[in-house]
Amino acid sequence: MKKKGKMAACLILLVLLLAVLAVMTKKNSTADTDSSSSDSSADSEKVVDISKDDVTALSFQINGETASFTKTTGDDDTDTWTYDQEDGFPLDESKVTSVLSSISSMAAERVIEGDEIDSMADFGLETPSEEVTVTAGGETTTIHVGDKNGSSKYYVYLNDDTSRVYMVSTPLGTMFPSDIMEWATSESMPSVTxxxxxxxxxxxxxxxxxxxxxxxxxxxxxxxxxxxxxxxxxxxxxxxxxxxxxxxxxxxxxxxxxxxxxxxxxxxxxxxxxxxxxxxxxxxxxxxxxxxxxxxxxxxxxxxxxxxxxxxxxxxxxxxxxxxxxxxxxxxxxxxxxxxxxxxxxxxxxxxxxxxxxxxxxxxxxxxxxxxWNMYVGMENVADLTSLDITYNGETKTYVRHVEEVKSDDDDSTTQEISYTCGDETIDKSTFTTFYSSLIGLKAQTKDTGLAQAQDAEFTAVFHMTDGDLTFAYSPYDSSFYYTVDDDGIPSLVNKNNVKTMLENYETLLAAKTEDDSSSDSASDSAE
Structure with missing residues (x-):
């Protein structure tokens, strides 16, 4: 008896497994399988047998509203597509022809028919997401578009024939605009270099x-x-x-x-x-x-x-x-x-x-x-400098820039020789250039019209230029910055370490020995 009971239980279990297998097989063969294209003779069957050049009308839905387009042929045999819902709409006709190319070449990767169709709802076709109508040769065809399956294939049926469902790879869900303006020609931003x-x-x-x-x-x-x-x-x-x-x-x-x-x-x-x-x-x-x-x-x-x-x-x-x-x-x-x-x-x-x-x-x-704003304090070109007054530690010195035209002994060409003097002394040009470069190279970390001077100036430079005079005074602001005003009149804070480097270069200039007249360089020096 026990053996008979076990056998009966096994038979019942086998029947249940076969039933589940049958259901799964049918489901896979309808809604979710795109690998069984060989099950049908429609392996390469065209869904809509038309030529895009023969189409004279196209319509589809945009947010529930019909958008329709009509082709007319002019006296010069030129075809023109227009948007029926709005006269003068600047239609990009290439959008229409692109859609028609996709529809006319749309092929069924699989045809589902007969007992394979339990309900059109299985394919999202009970209430289609899109209905596309094309007219060619006087015949109108409506394509009802359903769901996209897990393999990115769409299900469609034609006209009122619900006995055949086609599975296609044509991107029917993205080839139509969500707004008609997407199909309008428009200007572009001018190209500017x-x-x-x-x-x-x-x-x-x-x-x-x-x-x-x-x-x-x-x-x-x-x-x-x-x-x-x-x-x-x-x-x-x-x-x-x-x-x-x-x-x-x-x-x-x-x-x-x-x-x-x-x-x-x-x-x-x-x-x-x-x-x-x-x-x-x-x-x-x-x-x-x-x-x-x-x-x-x-x-x-x-x-x-x-x-x-x-x-x-x-x-x-x-x-x-x-x-x-x-x-x-x-x-x-x-x-x-x-x-x-x-x-x-x-x-x-x-x-x-x-x-x-x-x-x-x-x-x-x-x-x-x-x-x-340019963060330099005063980038004054040395070629335009006539003299420079420096006040530091209560002492003012004036440095004068001299330019001498020297004629060549070999030909009639001339060159400029540059020199600097302070009082009766000729200043070492290289040392002056190093100082001058560090002075005009000072950059502000902050520029703000709301800043105000906190202490008296420690260092003042007055530039006498060919087009006027400029004065820059540097005074301690806090533990990190010196205060000055740039050549545009904007209060500025300069890093204290950078000012310190400039002052060290000036102290080197003060200590420099008088330059021998024979060591004068030409105007090709880097400071020029």
Whole structure:
């Protein structure tokens, strides 16, 4: 009896296992398996047997609303696609043709039919996520799109035929737009080369202007080319590295999504009275006809050409020449969008409103004029120096720079010989150069108009330059800094150790022996 009972139990268990196996096999063969394409003769069957060139109408759903498109043929036999729901919509026709290419080439990797279909809900087709309709040769076909399975395949059926379900790899869930503006043609940000920018002006709260003064460049002394102008019009020397970051930021500007191509209510985006306006002046090289060097391409509606220069280069193998064109870019910044991650922006002269990431805009609006100040105290070119008064430890000495033109005995050429004197003594040139370099090389760690002098000056330098006089007085501020005022009148704090090094170089100058006249060098010395 016990043996019969065990046998019966084993039979029952076997039946249960077979039942489970049958259920799993059927489930895998329907909804989740894409590896059984050989089970059907539809291994390479086209789902929709059409040619994309024959399609004359397309429609699908965007957020529950129908978006439809119609192709018309003009008198010149040119085909044109239009968006039916909005006259004048700037449709990017390549979006339509791309979708039609995917649909016309869509092949079934597997066909599920007959007893394999228990319920259309198993495939997400009871309530399709998308319905795409194409018309070709007078015949309309509707593609009902269901779920995407674990292998990224989609299930579809055609028209009203629920007896056949196709599994396809065509990315039906991502090939249609979530907003019709994604299918609109739109402008791009003008391409600006960072090194060609000569002016950046930010208007709004904490506004400032960065202006490139090309003629002021002096690579030997690393004199800044840029000036920083505050809202009151006061100019300050600009820091090359900080401003380089800004020119790179301009060159990196790009639009996000297109919001509207024909804005009629600018107030809806905060663009009727922009919170910030970014103005950029730059140059651009353009090729023009060799006999017309005074004109250049002005086709861009987002920038303005203000002038063009004479030819800068030409090619003997063509009849074109290169001109440098002055251009302006103006970007208006409105409100932040709903999630705060972007701003509404518009180019001057355009009707298009775009989104631009907050990080792009913040790079300009979160700066203040002091962020761009040159941190040197006074970078005075020795070539423009006539004399230098130094007051230290209660004693004032004057150092005079002499320039002598020396004619060569071999030819008519002349060279300059530079020397320095203090009273009746000729000063060792190398020692003076070392001191002078450490003096003009002092950089502030902090510049702040709110700083005030705490003690009397320990060291004062008065530069007598060819274009005027400049005075710098250094007084102890605390245990770490000396206080001074830079050549733009900005109170500054300089690291005490750097001032100490400068003072040590001056003490070396005081102790230096008189230079022998025969040791004078020419004007090629590094200080020059």
């Amino acid at each position: 960072a090194d060609h920018i000569t002016k950046i002006q930010v208007e709004g709260e904490n506004g400032y202007t960065l202006t490139k003064e090309v003629s002021a460049a002096d690579s030997a002394l690393q004199t800044d080319e840029w000036q920083v102008v505050d809202a009151d019009g006061a100019a300050h020397g600009g820091d090359a590295d900080s401003i380089s970051t800004m020119t790179s930021a301009v060159a990196s500007l790009s639009f996000g999504d297109l919001v509207t191509y024909n804005a009629s209510d600018l107030a809806a985006y905060g663009l009727d009275q922009p919170k910030t306006t970014i103005r950029v002046h730059y140059t651009e090289e353009q090729e023009v006809e060799a006999d017309d060097t005074t004109t250049a391409d002005t086709s861009s509606d987002s920038t303005t050409d203000s002038a063009s220069s004479d030819s800068t280069s030409s090619s003997s193998s063509s009849e074109t020449t290169t001109v440098t064109v002055e251009k302006d870019l103006v970007l208006y910044v409105g409100n932040a969008n709903e999630d705060g991650g972007s701003y509404y922006v518009m180019l001057d002269g355009s009707n298009e409103v775009h989104l631009m990431t907050a990080s792009n805009i913040d790079a300009f609006t979160e700066k203040t004029v002091s962020d761009f």
